[in-house]
Structure formats: structure tokens, C-alpha cells
Amino acid sequence: MGGLAEGAVHVAIIMDGNGRWAKRRGLPRTLGHRAGVETLKSIIEACPELGIRYLTVYAFSTENWKRPKNEVSALMGLLVEYIEKELDHLHRKGVRVQAIGDVEALAEPVRRQLAKAWETTRNNDVLYLQVALNYGGRAEIVGAVKALAEKAREDGDFDIGAIDQEAVRSHMYCPQTPDPDLVIRTGGEYRISNFFLWQIAYSELWVTPLFWPDFTPAHLERALKEYKDRDRRYGGVENA
Ligand code: IPE
Ligand code: IPE
Ligand code: MG
Numbered sequence: 001m002g003g004l005a006e007g008a009v010h011v012a013i014i015m016d017g018n019g020r021w022a023k024r025r026g027l028p029r030t031l032g033h034r035a036g037v038e039t040l041k042s043i044i045e046a047c048p049e050l051g052i053r054y055l056t057v058y059a060f061s062t063e064n065w066k067r068p069k070n071e072v073s074a075l076m077g078l079l080v081e082y083i084e085k086e087l088d089h090l091h092r093k094g095v096r097v098q099a100i101g102d103v104e105a106l107a108e109p110v111r112r113q114l115a116k117a118w119e120t121t122r123n124n125d126v127l128y129l130q131v132a133l134n135y136g137g138r139a140e141i142v143g144a145v146k147a148l149a150e151k152a153r154e155d156g157d158f159d160i161g162a163i164d165q166e167a168v169r170s171h172m173y174c175p176q177t178p179d180p181d182l183v184i185r186t187g188g189e190y191r192i193s194n195f196f197l198w199q200i201a202y203s204e205l206w207v208t209p210l211f212w213p214d215f216t217p218a219h220l221e222r223a224l225k226e227y228k229d230r231d232r233r234y235g236g237v238e239n240a
Helices: 020-024 029-046 069-092 110-120 136-155 164-169 219-227
Strands: 009-014 050-062 095-100 127-136 182-185 204-207
Touching: 009 219, 020 029, 029 050, 029 219, 050 069, 069 095, 069 110, 095 110, 110 127, 110 164, 127 136, 127 164, 136 164, 164 182, 182 219
Parallel strands: 009 050, 009 182, 050 127, 095 127, 182 204
Antiparallel strands: none
């Protein structure tokens, strides 16, 4: 199934290259992140007409804490500012905003904005926007394993043999969200960097050397067109 026709396509984006974009211009990395927010806004606007129902953006990984303190706080500050400024607009557009990741570990002002965004938009259904924050694919899988172990400990009749893929999936951050159809990475690196690990088993990958601030809805459209022409075999044989 290509997905495009049903209008339920899930695109996941590793928004990389803000720092290099800024460096090229002799600007501080934080200005690259600020430019990246503008790109995000334009991409969100473009999703509904391109038939994208789910958009996940990788905004901060569990490894990004390694960065200089000022960069981390600038990123968190930008997120708070973004929600403060854009929430009404997102709500009017029918966007549901949900954070995925270890959100509890984020600073209180960030958690407060994320909670407000979710509360305001939770019934919207034009575009399901998932913002991966303090997200790590491995941490997510560890969380699922722990949840299942906890169940086994609490329930003496727990049948370990009955643990299947659905049982594992049900303990992911967003079990209702279909797996991504297409994963886009900007910034030219051919790696996943601990983004969705479980979910990308059969996702199509599309890498562009463009830095995230230079990425436009036209590029997104091109990626989708190419995706549409691919033959997703899921281990089977080519479509006859
Ligand atoms: C944005 O790009 C990704 C985030 C962690 C917010 P980078 O900040 O990684 O930019 P590059 O890869 O150093 O250019
Ligand atoms: C991936 O980019 C994380 C996000 C886009 C949030 P990184 O810049 O952190 O990844 P690496 O270090 O190049 O693998
Ligand atoms: Mg990077």
C-alpha cells in the first residue's frame, strides 16, 4: 500500500543541519536553530495538502544533552517560544500537537507548554504532529521491555509466550500512530541517530544534503513523489 491515496501518510523528519547552515553564514549555531523553526512552520503548513496525516519531527535526541549548555537552553527556549507564538494558529489549522520521548525529564516551563499544546489541540485531526523531544529509540524500547517485565511481576498468570510484536508496540510512546511511511533526513548524513528504531522496520528512507533551514515544501513534495514511485515489498515479491 502506497498510503498516499488514503491520505494517512506518516512522514518522519530528522531535521539536521541547522548548525552547519549557521556556520556557513558566520552565524552562531543558535541562529541556525531559529531558522530551522521557520522551516518547520512552512513544512507543517504544507502537510495537509500533500496528503500527510502524521508528521513526526526529531527535535532533540537523548544524546543532544552532550551539547554545550547554551545551545541546549537555546533549543528549549525556542521550543517554548514556538508553542507560545504558534499554538493558536496550529489549533485553528486542526493540528494536534503531541510530544514523544522522555518528556518528564525536561524543564518545567517546557513541560508546561507541551501539556498546554496537547490539552488545547488533543481533539484536532487534520494533522497529527509528533515532536520527538528527549527522544531515543533505544530508550523507548527499554521502556517497553520494562513495562512488560512489570506486568509479568504483577500478574502471576502472565504468559511470556504470548508476548508478540503487538504487545511490544503497545508500550511504545505512541502505539496508535502508524509506522512512518517515509523518513526524511536533511543535512546529508546516512544514519538514523537513535530516531525511531522499532517503527522504521519497513519505512522508506530519503536523505538530502540540504540543511534543514534550506528545506522547503517543494522538497517535501519531491520526496513524496519519489516515495510514491517506490515498490514497497515488505519482504514479499514485486507487485505484478
Ligand atoms: C539540528 O541540526 C538538529 C538538532 C539537534 C536540533 P544540528 O544542530 O545537529 O546541526 P548540524 O548537524 O550540527 O549542522
Ligand atoms: C539527530 O541529529 C537529532 C536531531 C535531529 C534532533 P544529530 O545532529 O544529533 O545527529 P548526529 O550527531 O549527526 O548523529
Ligand atoms: Mg546534526
